[in-house]
Amino acid sequence: MISFIETTAGKGNVPIYQLKVVLLGTEPPVWRRLQVPGNAKLDWLHAVLQVAIGWTNSHLHAFQVGEDRYSDTRVHFAEFEGDPEILEERKFTLREIAPSEQDAFNYEYDFGDSWEHEITVEKILLLDAAAAKTAHCLDGARACPPEDCGGIWGYANLLKILKNRKHPEHKSMKEWISRPFDAAAFDVAKTNFWLRKLKWPRATEAQLRKVLMGRDDYHE
Secondary structure: OOOOOOOOOOOOEEEEEEEEEEEEOOOOEEEEEEEEEEEOHHHHHHHHHHHHHOOOOOOOEEEEOOOEEEEOOOOOOOOOOOOOOEEEEOEHHHHOOOOOOOOOOEEEEEEOOOOEEEEEEEEEEEHHHHHHOOOEEEEEEEOOOOOOOOHHHHHHHHHHHHOOOOOOOHHHHHHHHHHOOOOOOHHHHHHHHHHHOOOOOOHHHHHHHHHHHHHHHOOO
């Protein structure tokens, strides 16, 4: 397992960003602490977040940095005249949108359920460029909510239903999830195993899908 350590700046070093990612509105919070190469393009960071948080890349997403919005403009773009411009995430790196420690930005996944993540740059470290080709999860807590459960409020309601065996919807909600679900569970070793599967410097949609299906033990 790669251990990222702070080193002295020099030729061939690249910044390694230590990021705290918090899924806003969850209580107790769902969060991850990640280390990601600063020269990662935003589409690769998106893939890292999908793997590390636990999402399935089934919906649109966007990064929000101040007034600027970044996404995959092949599928998400300004539809009408006067709509805010959406910037192509494949053209920008992490260190370009967040150049300093304590910079923060948002990542939204699924514009229907609107899962909002706050991402804060905790530290900027240095590592030899040859090794800076993967993401690493240092820590985290709690499971990712099930997809399409209705956002933060729907998830809170789902947890209440699952906790109460006498609730009239308890059985149907367990069947809807279709597999055991432990809201308190998070496996950092498993997360790192699948993060290492992401291709650098770009994970295609097909490759990300393969990684996510492996992570979730799905078979086509």
